[in-house]
Amino acid sequence: MLADIEQIGRNPRTGGYRRDAWSSADMELREWFTHQAAKRGLTSHEDRNGNLWAWWGDPSRQGPGLVTGSHLDSVREGGAFDGPLGVASAFEAIDLLRGDGFEPDRPIAVACFTDEEGARFGVPCIGSRLLTGVLDPDRARGLRDDQGHSLGEVLTARGREPGRLGRDDETLSHVGVFVELHVEQGRALEAPVGVASAIWPHGRWRFDFRGTADHAGTTAFENRDDPMLAYAHAVLAARTQAEAHGVRATFGKVRVEPNNANAIPSLVTAWLDARGPETEAVRSLVAELAAGAEVTEESWTPEVTFDEVLRLRVACVAGLDGHPAPILPTAAGHDAGILASAGVPTAMLFVRNPTGVSHAPGEFAEPRDCVSGVIALAAVLADLTGGGA
Ligand SMILES: [Zn+2]
Numbered sequence: 001m002l003a004d005i006e007q008i009g010r011n012p013r014t015g016g017y018r019r020d021a022w023s024s025a026d027m028e029l030r031e032w033f034t035h036q037a038a039k040r041g042l043t044s045h046e047d048r049n050g051n052l053w054a055w056w057g058d059p060s061r062q063g064p065g066l067v068t069g070s071h072l073d074s075v076r077e078g079g080a081f082d083g084p085l086g087v088a089s090a091f092e093a094i095d096l097l098r099g100d101g102f103e104p105d106r107p108i109a110v111a112c113f114t115d116e117e118g119a120r121f122g123v124p125c126i127g128s129r130l131l132t133g134v135l136d137p138d139r140a141r142g143l144r145d146d147q148g149h150s151l152g153e154v155l156t157a158r159g160r161e162p163g164r165l166g167r168d169d170e171t172l173s174h175v176g177v178f179v180e181l182h183v184e185q186g187r188a189l190e191a192p193v194g195v196a197s198a199i200w201p202h203g204r205w206r207f208d209f210r211g212t213a214d215h216a217g218t219t220a221f222e223n224r225d226d227p228m229l230a231y232a233h234a235v236l237a238a239r240t241q242a243e244a245h246g247v248r249a250t251f252g253k254v255r256v257e258p259n260n261a262n263a264i265p266s267l268v269t270a271w272l273d274a275r276g277p278e279t280e281a282v283r284s285l286v287a288e289l290a291a292g293a294e295v296t297e298e299s300w301t302p303e304v305t306f307d308e309v310l311r312l313r314v315a316c317v318a319g320l321d322g323h324p325a326p327i328l329p330t331a332a333g334h335d336a337g338i339l340a341s342a343g344v345p346t347a348m349l350f351v352r353n354p355t356g357v358s359h360a361p362g363e364f365a366e367p368r369d370c371v372s373g374v375i376a377l378a379a380v381l382a383d384l385t386g387g388g389a
Helices: 024-040 084-099 126-132 137-142 153-155 169-172 225-247 279-289 308-318 335-341 369-382
Strands: 043-045 051-054 066-073 106-114 174-183 193-199 203-212 249-258 266-276 293-303 327-330 346-351
Touching: 024 051, 024 084, 024 106, 024 193, 051 225, 066 084, 084 106, 084 174, 084 369, 106 126, 106 308, 126 137, 126 335, 137 153, 153 327, 169 174, 174 335, 193 308, 193 335, 203 225, 203 279, 225 249, 225 266, 225 279, 266 279, 266 308, 293 335, 308 327, 308 346, 308 369, 327 346, 335 346, 346 369
Parallel strands: 066 106, 066 174, 174 346, 193 327
Antiparallel strands: 043 051, 051 106, 193 346, 203 266, 203 293, 249 266
16 A cells, blocks of 8 residues: 555655645545545545544444544655554555454544644644644644745635634544554664553744844954854754753754855744653753744644553554563654543554654665554454454
């Protein structure tokens, strides 16, 4: 299934993917999702916030179901597994259950959440945040991409109705349990399949360093007001202070105005991603770095601890060799975290990543580990929807 979509949004020079939300690559992936659903006789639809659902059974008649899935968008120059592995594995797990003649005692759905990475509009997990009401629809509609197009304009251009964005109680009421399978994004997992214990608290902040544009040659140093220096200090401080606080901090995106090689900039805008096991430590770090800049919090996700009873049950079922699957925390954000915070019983399965590389073209999982992931996911679905496979 991943081979079906391996050319979509791929940069042939680097092998990296660019699958921004609502880009033509994303539209093609959405069509692929709908086609996969139709091929299996699943009932698919797009909710008011742009998330896709494919149901085996009818939750409005039979009550809330078990939902599995992930996302199909990517970070810029991302890998092939982050997101799509969870969606493809969900369809494959259903195929496996049906092949065994399994009849679930409640509906099962495959979900694909829109704009999980936030590559285009800056806020991650836009689809699940809108669905659960933690992202204000007015703020969402006004978010702008690098070309200056707002999410509202982009949705209209794609034939959607931005006026309908916002908390969607009807759709949420169909989600009894959510299980997301995802490629592991570090090297912490030694078994083929693991289970998540918690997601670190994390956020994104926009730093605006203001200065005065002037000539790079004729302006004496004492007459300069150069925001690039303040930015450079912040980058170095982020590293040293993050190590001191035991958290991770990264400036990964920067925009310079007017962006001339021979001029002092007037404005440097940079985005800080910070996360760690302790909320207080992350907050202190951001406060310390804020001196000399205007800082805007673009997103914040509190720590998520997955339901303990559910995760132990999932670990027992997902352990394929008679031992429970290992349970480990993750430093990466996921839609599963947003749903868990909204009170949906949620669990995550991780598939081993031999190099630990993620959000880059080198992201990889061995095919046999991906198959183990599908088998584990199918076992979890069968366990949680009664019957017994
Ligand atoms: Zn992901």
